Amino acid sequence: MNQPPAIQVSRLTYHYGRRRALDDLSLSVAQGEIFAFLGPNGGGKTTLFRLLSTLIPLQQGEVQILSHDLRCASDAVRSLIGVVFQAPSLDKKLSVAENLRHQGHLYGLSGDNLRVRSAHMLDRLGLADRSRDRVETLSGGLRRRVELAKGMLHSPRLLLLDEPSTGLDPAARSDLWNYLRSVRDQQGVTVVLTTHLLEEAEKADRIAILHEGQRVALDTPDALRATVGGDSITIQTAEPARLAADIAERFNVEPLVLDGSVRLEQAAGHEWIVRLVEAFPQQIESVTLGKPTLEDVFIARTGHRFWQEPSPDALPSGTR
Amino acid sequence: MAQLAIENARTAAAAPAIAPRPWLAAASLTQREWVRFIRQRNRVVGAIGQPIIFWLLFGAGLGPTFRLGVDGAAGMSYREYFFPGSLILILLFTAIFATISVIEDRREGFLQSVLVAPIPRWSMVLGKVVGGSMIAIVEGLLFLALGLTLGIQFSVPMLLAIVLLLALISLALTSLGFLIAWRMDSTQGFHAIMSVFLMPMWLLSGAFFPPPPMEPGMSWISWGLSLAMQLNPLTYGVAALRRLLYLNVADAQLPLDTPQLATCWIVTLVFAAVMFLMACKIADQRTTGDML
Numbered sequence: 371m372n373q374p375p376a377i378q379v380s381r382l383t384y385h386y387g388r389r390r391a392l393d394d395l396s397l398s399v400a401q402g403e404i405f406a407f408l409g410p411n412g413g414g415k416t417t418l419f420r421l422l423s424t425l426i427p428l429q430q431g432e433v434q435i436l437s438h439d440l441r442c443a444s445d446a447v448r449s450l451i452g453v454v455f456q457a458p459s460l461d462k463k464l465s466v467a468e469n470l471r472h473q474g475h476l477y478g479l480s481g482d483n484l485r486v487r488s489a490h491m492l493d494r495l496g497l498a499d500r501s502r503d504r505v506e507t508l509s510g511g512l513r514r515r516v517e518l519a520k521g522m523l524h525s526p527r528l529l530l531l532d533e534p535s536t537g538l539d540p541a542a543r544s545d546l547w548n549y550l551r552s553v554r555d556q557q558g559v560t561v562v563l564t565t566h567l568l569e570e571a572e573k574a575d576r577i578a579i580l581h582e583g584q585r586v587a588l589d590t591p592d593a594l595r596a597t598v599g600g601d602s603i604t605i606q607t608a609e610p611a612r613l614a615a616d617i618a619e620r621f622n623v624e625p626l627v628l629d630g631s632v633r634l635e636q637a638a639g640h641e642w643i644v645r646l647v648e649a650f651p652q653q654i655e656s657v658t659l660g661k662p663t664l665e666d667v668f669i670a671r672t673g674h675r676f677w678q679e680p681s682p683d684a685l686p687s688g689t690r
Numbered sequence: 691m692a693q694l695a696i697e698n699a700r701t702a703a704a705a706p707a708i709a710p711r712p713w714l715a716a717a718s719l720t721q722r723e724w725v726r727f728i729r730q731r732n733r734v735v736g737a738i739g740q741p742i743i744f745w746l747l748f749g750a751g752l753g754p755t756f757r758l759g760v761d762g763a764a765g766m767s768y769r770e771y772f773f774p775g776s777l778i779l780i781l782l783f784t785a786i787f788a789t790i791s792v793i794e795d796r797r798e799g800f801l802q803s804v805l806v807a808p809i810p811r812w813s814m815v816l817g818k819v820v821g822g823s824m825i826a827i828v829e830g831l832l833f834l835a836l837g838l839t840l841g842i843q844f845s846v847p848m849l850l851a852i853v854l855l856l857a858l859i860s861l862a863l864t865s866l867g868f869l870i871a872w873r874m875d876s877t878q879g880f881h882a883i884m885s886v887f888l889m890p891m892w893l894l895s896g897a898f899f900p901p902p903p904m905e906p907g908m909s910w911i912s913w914g915l916s917l918a919m920q921l922n923p924l925t926y927g928v929a930a931l932r933r934l935l936y937l938n939v940a941d942a943q944l945p946l947d948t949p950q951l952a953t954c955w956i957v958t959l960v961f962a963a964v965m966f967l968m969a970c971k972i973a974d975q976r977t978t979g980d981m982l
Binding site for chain 1: 709710711714715717718719722725726729730798799800802803804805806807808809810
């Protein structure tokens with residue numbers, strides 16, 4: 371197994387004007403992996419996606435995709451990658467089959483080859499009976515499937531997806547992941563996706579967590595969780611800063627104050643709860659104990675909550 | 691069938707890369723323009739309806755006061771004079787509608803998958819402007835049939851020359867529209883440009899009125915107007931069309947300083963080539979502005 375990596379990123383930096391979106395990022399994705407870039411919005415993953423998909427040119431640093439230099443061989447790279455954008459890329463006035471035909475032509479496919487591939491993709495994604503329908507008449511979930519069919523039509527070796535679960539219901543998400551696993555298993559396609567959903571990143575083989583343009587973690591989900599010191603204890607209190615200081619003084623530990631609650635990571639968390647509640651019976655309103663999640667990994671590496679603002683998508687920490 | 695497809699897919703996956711076919715891509719994008727045009731019928735009405743109304747109304751309204759030439763004895767009616775200008779207006783409107791769709795393609799997202807496809811950018815520009823130009827030519831020819839009411843006698847060589855001329859002018863106008871629309875994020879912005887730039891360009895092309903004759907003692911306004919009209923490349927397209935149309939009409943005397951046919955062809959060809967190359971050049975620059 372001496373295959374070159376699917377993606378090799380070295381010292382990648384990217385600026386929008388004065389704002390730095392990617393900061394000296396290096397990593398490598400092996401062929402046949404399902405790899406997720408996880409991060410909050412603004413963490414740099416969309417910029418990275420645009421660079422990898424050749425939408426925007428490199429500024430500083432090097433990227434190799436399947437041994438091709440992104441800087442000089444972007445046409446070679448383009449024919450090897452399939453791209454599924456977060457924003458829709460279908461022509462709504464055209465039918466599903468027409469969209470695929472134009473896509474095929476853009477990738478140099480034509481004639482019987484194109485027809486057979488289109489039929490195969492439509493069949494595989496359960497779109498065969500909708501192929502003559504205009505895209506504007508399809509539901510959001512079906513449109514995402516057409517996007518996938520478009521991205522995979524020319525049998526790319528690397529499939530890039532930007533926030534692929536956006537707008538999908540749980541059943542459709544599950545279908546998407548089944549499909550991604552099957553193209554990886556059957557065709558050896560490397561799958562690289564960006565996501566801001568912790569539970570989606572859990573499904574990947576490996577995860578890179580991006581924060582403020584930097585890689586703060588890179589490993590399998592299990593290994594990442596194992597790096598967090600133990601259980602996480604979240605304490606609700608009226609005066610979090612004061613309680614954190616008191617806990618620090620009394621037990622010689624380093625609690626964090628996050629969004630009005632105090633957070634502590636310790637092995638054998640259940641014993642700590644007893645200690646804490648006995649020590650500060652007046653100040654503690656409630657305590658929750660949780661096993662480490664990817665959010666805990668994120669907090670441990672950055673000192674921030676994954677979500678700076680409350681969001682309906684966020685997993686409440688420490689409740690699992 | 692499915693088995694075959696999987697085999698095909700596997701062989702393709704093993705192959706190093708798919709050869710890019712820019713001409714195929716351009717032809718495909720041209721065809722897409724057609725299909726979209728046919729499916730949005732209001733575009734047909736918009737592009738051809740307004741010039742016909744203009745032609746009829748202005749022809750009727752300005753006809754009585756319009757005089758060509760100094761003595762006013764010979765010359766053409768205003769309906770005859772305005773006819774080629776109206777046809778050019780149809781090309782202009784169609785070009786505008788065609789290139790506004792670049793803004794829609796970008797906003798609706800279709801463009802992003804074209805931008806990451808393994809094709810050179812000129813192929814995308816070619817597909818877009820040829821698609822728009824073909825639509826413009828067809829609409830122009832429909833309008834041309836109204837010329838029968840003016841007693842214009844069409845011959846095959848003349849029609850071929852007209853089609854070629856319309857193709858060049860359309861290519862120039864769609865490329866110009868592309869150039870303007872490429873970096874725009876809203877169709878409103880394009881409408882503003884259309885009012886202050888594209889419509890005046892048409893008005894100053896001799897389509898609507900002939901340039902004031904250059905003569906001693908003319909006012910500086912007339913002099914400026916005349917100069918602007920001589921510098922406007924579209925003037926030569928209108929003049930060429932006028933010359934081709936009235937080649938065989940003996941009593942339709944042209945305005946005195948209509949440029950010679952050869953000059954008109956050369957200027958129009960250069961206009962189209964320069965606009966197309968500029969459109970390719972601007973589309974070739976990858977910037978962060980490629981996404982919205």
